[in-house]
Amino acid sequence: MNQPIPRTCTVISRNGQRQGGVAFADLRQRPAYVLLGEPGAGKTTSFEEEAKLTGGIAISARDFLTLNPRPEWRTTTLFVDGLDEVRAGETNHRTPFDAIRAKLDLLDRPNFRISCREADWFGATDRDALARVSADGNVDVCHLDPLTDKQIEHLLTIQHGVADPKTFIERARNSRLESLLRNPQTLRMLTEAIQDRWPEYLKDAYDLACRKLVVEPNKEHLDAQRGQSRSVEDLLDTAGKLFAIQLLSNIAGFARNEAVGDTSHPTLASIGLNESDALSHTLASRLFEARGGEEVREPAHRSVAEYLGARHLADQIRTKAMPFGRIRALLVAGDGGIVSDLRGLHAWLAVHLPEFRTTF
Numbered sequence: 001m002n003q004p005i006p007r008t009c010t011v012i013s014r015n016g017q018r019q020g021g022v023a024f025a026d027l028r029q030r031p032a033y034v035l036l037g038e039p040g041a042g043k044t045t046s047f048e049e050e051a052k053l054t055g056g057i058a059i060s061a062r063d064f065l066t067l068n069p070r071p072e073w074r075t076t077t078l079f080v081d082g083l084d085e086v087r088a089g090e091t092n093h094r095t096p097f098d099a100i101r102a103k104l105d106l107l108d109r110p111n112f113r114i115s116c117r118e119a120d121w122f123g124a125t126d127r128d129a130l131a132r133v134s135a136d137g138n139v140d141v142c143h144l145d146p147l148t149d150k151q152i153e154h155l156l157t158i159q160h161g162v163a164d165p166k167t168f169i170e171r172a173r174n175s176r177l178e179s180l181l182r183n184p185q186t187l188r189m190l191t192e193a194i195q196d197r198w199p200e201y202l203k204d205a206y207d208l209a210c211r212k213l214v215v216e217p218n219k220e221h222l223d224a225q226r227g228q229s230r231s232v233e234d235l236l237d238t239a240g241k242l243f244a245i246q247l248l249s250n251i252a253g254f255a256r257n258e259a260v261g262d263t264s265h266p267t268l269a270s271i272g273l274n275e276s277d278a279l280s281h282t283l284a285s286r287l288f289e290a291r292g293g294e295e296v297r298e299p300a301h302r303s304v305a306e307y308l309g310a311r312h313l314a315d316q317i318r319t320k321a322m323p324f325g326r327i328r329a330l331l332v333a334g335d336g337g338i339v340s341d342l343r344g345l346h347a348w349l350a351v352h353l354p355e356f357r358t359t360f
Contacts, residue, residue, distance in 0.1 A: 037115070039216075119297065177209060179303075242283070247341075252264040310352050
């Protein structure tokens with residue numbers, strides 16, 4: 001039987017101060033906290049393990065809303081898992097959230113923990129609303145920390161049967177795919193894609209990784225997206241477009257609403273993009289994460305952004321939608337060299353456009 005590995009989190013105070021490497025055991029005396037993480041980061045496993053260790057009750061957000069209250073819910077710490085899952089598919093994202101608040105209030109405000117994807121947590125708005133049903137009027141916001149090297153080696157050996165985990169990690173680093181190792185789900189995805197045989201060409205490794213990352217891994221979210229599904233190719237091209245804009249414009253990412261938008265994180269509307277299912281699904285995928293703030297989305301992996309951004313630009317050049325000369329002009333610095341921050345994008349363009357390689 002696989003033993004869960006002890007995880008830590010970064011606690012963010014109301015004034016934005018961060019305290020990293022906090023063990024879940026150190027949070028047990030706090031009446032309420034929210035655990036945020038990207039898809040597959042390990043939120044559910046962390047909650048199940050912590051509930052087991054503390055005598056708490058782990059319950060899905062859907063069951064918490066659907067089932068009649070149990071007497072023990074009033075006196076036991078509740079680990080409500082998957083706020084994002086009950087928000088998925090809802091026109092008004094506040095409805096299920098407010099229903100959870102109402103039920104906690106009905107239970108006389110027991111100690112609780114709630115997990116949610118980064119992309120589905122609405123920052124200070126959610127925090128303030130949830131604090132009103134906390135026993136002490138406060139809610140801590142915690143971000144699940146990435147896996148450490150030691151934890152990665154343990155998972156590769158125990159769960160994925162990798163005979164030489166150190167070599168596997170080194171190959172991933174050499175392929176600039178190290179960031180995929182830091183998330184349990186993308187780590188598993190990478191081991192399944194590689195299967196002890198790293199692709200001969202780096203381009204093939206990235207293609208395998210991107211096709212895994214853009215697919216929604218959660219059944220609840222998939223069910224909510226029925227009738228709105230997009231092909232993997234459509235989603236990859238949408239991601240490539242966003243990454244190309246981000247890299248060429250030298251911005252950090254994209255804001256989900258105007259209240260948090262700034263020069264580093266413009267809203268989609270401010271750069272001429274209309275909200276669509278494809279854009280929403282892509283921004284919520286594992287290709288992006290909430291690195292710059294709770295309501296902004298940034299590339300989860302710089303090298304993946306460069307690969308997909310170049311892939312999109314190459315398609316634009318091939319279909320004559322955008323002249324090659326115009327793209328090259330954006331990459332070249334005043335001294336005739338390539339802009340330093342765009343060297344990765346430039347290198348991948350040469351791979352995606354072999355017919356233009358002599359002009360690179």
